[in-house]
Structure formats: C-alpha cells, structure tokens
Amino acid sequence: MDATHDRGEPTPAHGGAVLEVSPLSGRPGICVSGEISVITRLSWQEALAELARRHRDVSYVELSGVGFVDVAGVSALAVTAMNLPGGRVVVEHPPPQVPRVLELFWPTVRGIEVAPR
Template identity: 70%
Template sequence: MAPGRAALEVSPLPGGRSGIRARGEISVLTRPSWEQALTQLARRHAGVSYVELSDVAFVDVAGVTALALTAMNLPDGRVVVENPPPQLPRVLEMFWPDLDRIEVAS
C-alpha cells in the first residue's frame, strides 16, 4: 500500500459461514468497495450473515451507515459484526440505538 493511500480487502468467510471478512480501513477512499461487498452480502443473506472486522483499523461514520442500512433492508434475520474497531459500536449506539438487526460480537 502506498503512503497516504487507503486500502480495503474484502473476502468471503472461510468454513462455509455466510458472510465477509474485511481488512484495511473503511473510509471515503474505500467506500465503493465496502458498499459493493455489503450489496453482495445482502444478496446472499439467509437468516444470519457475519461481517468479520478484526483486521479493520478504522471505519468512518458513512461506513457504519452503509452497514446499518444494509441490515435494515434485509428481509429477515440479522448481521453479526465480529471484532469491529471500537468506533463502530459507538456509532451504532449513537445513531441507531434500537437497531436489533445488527449484533456486535467482540
């Protein structure tokens, strides 16, 4: 990764779990990739989808918004966010305190 350039890698979860794993940062520079990954996640959603973020260093408010909107627009079920950066649960609590479609698991 070049200095001053943000990068985001998104891949399917291993082991047959439904969901994605992200690595890098979710910001204005990487938002198109993040939103595309969330669109694909929603298309494959079947009850519970997992979003593994242990290798994400930062997610901005717009990135959390994209995740929240994806979860709210699912026909059923929920999204389980695993090991997010600390700002993600804070932003969810601040703007969507009653959103039960997202479960944060540390």
Template identity: 70%
Template sequence: MDASHTVGGIGPVTRGEVALEVSPLPDGRSGIRARGEISALTRSSWEQALAELARRHAGVSYVELSDVAFVDVAGVTALAVTAMNLRDGRVVVEHPPPQVPRVLELFWPDLDRIEVAL
C-alpha cells in the same frame, strides 16, 4: 489511479496509502472479512461488498472486522442500512474497531438487526 474490486473473490482496493480488502469468510459461514480502512476512499468497494452480502444473506450473515483499523460514520451507516434492508435475520459484526459499536449505539440504538460481537 487504478483500483480493483472483485465481489466473491473480493480483492484489494488501493488508493494512495489507504487500502480495503474484502473476502468471503474462510470457515464456511455466510459473510465477509474486511482488512484495512473503511473511509471515503474505499466506500464504493465497501458498499459493493455489503450489497453482495445482502444478496447472499440467508438468516445470519457475518462481517468480520478484526483487521480493520478504522471505519468512518458513513461506513457504519452503510452497514446499518444494509442490515435494515434485509428481509429477515441479522448481521453479526465480529471484532469491530471501537468506533463501530459507538456509532451504532448513537444513531441506531434500537437496531436489532445488527449484533456486535466484541
């Protein structure tokens, strides 16, 4: 099955019935918006999008997840590791599914590089 992923103009990734689409934020803020599910089937694309986010990071980066139905623990781990590896600043995660703040609090309770905005 073919899967497409374009960082920058980040496009949809579809494998079976699971899809992840990641695109730049439309309002000029530095960051990305994801739609779909973040799981083993879409992890590679999620990690590529986070790597691109880290390369473009300048102080504060935003990750908008209001259209994400599910993020597995490995997807939250990739987000946390990305934030921990930033030279400075923080990542603001906006409107995540409920499991994201729970997993962050469980495994990284003192990680101040991620701010969750519900």
C-alpha cells in the same frame, strides 16, 4: 493500492487506503481488512450489497483486520442490516468506533449484533 472484492478482483483505491474483502470460510459472510473511509466507500458498499444478496438467516462481517471505519461506513452497515428481509448481521471484532456510532445514531436497530474485540 488495491481494494479486493470477495470475487478476488483488485479494484483501485486512491489516496493510499486499502480495503480487502473476502468470503468467510465455513459460514456465510465476509472478512474485511484495511480501512473503511471515503476512499474505499465504493468497495465497502459493493461488498455489503453482495452480502445482502447472499443473505439467508445470519450473515457474519469479520472486522478484526479493520483499523478504522468512518461514520458513513458504519451507516452503510446499519442500513444494510435494516434492509434485510429477515435474520441478522453479526459484526465480529469491530474497531471501537463501530459499536459507539451504532449506539449513538441507531440505538434501536434490529438485525445487527456486535461481538466485541
């Protein structure tokens, strides 16, 4: 299976999991689909690093096409938001575990906003 970065280059993901990342149209951020787990972790971390490099004031992470995010995937998202020089990351339509994990482990994180499904 392939994991696709926002550059459109396929990257192999082993174990059958797929993570596809593409730029959002008309606003800064990424659209993600598939699964965020140990199998796709490197692709997810690379996508977040690229998001942070391009970040200005608000960056969007559209997760409506994501079926599962493990705790480490949510952690990478929270750490990315915490390390931004300013502004915020708006996480749109995440799977139910994302806001739960954020509330459990990072209840006071600033710089991240979750828009529910």
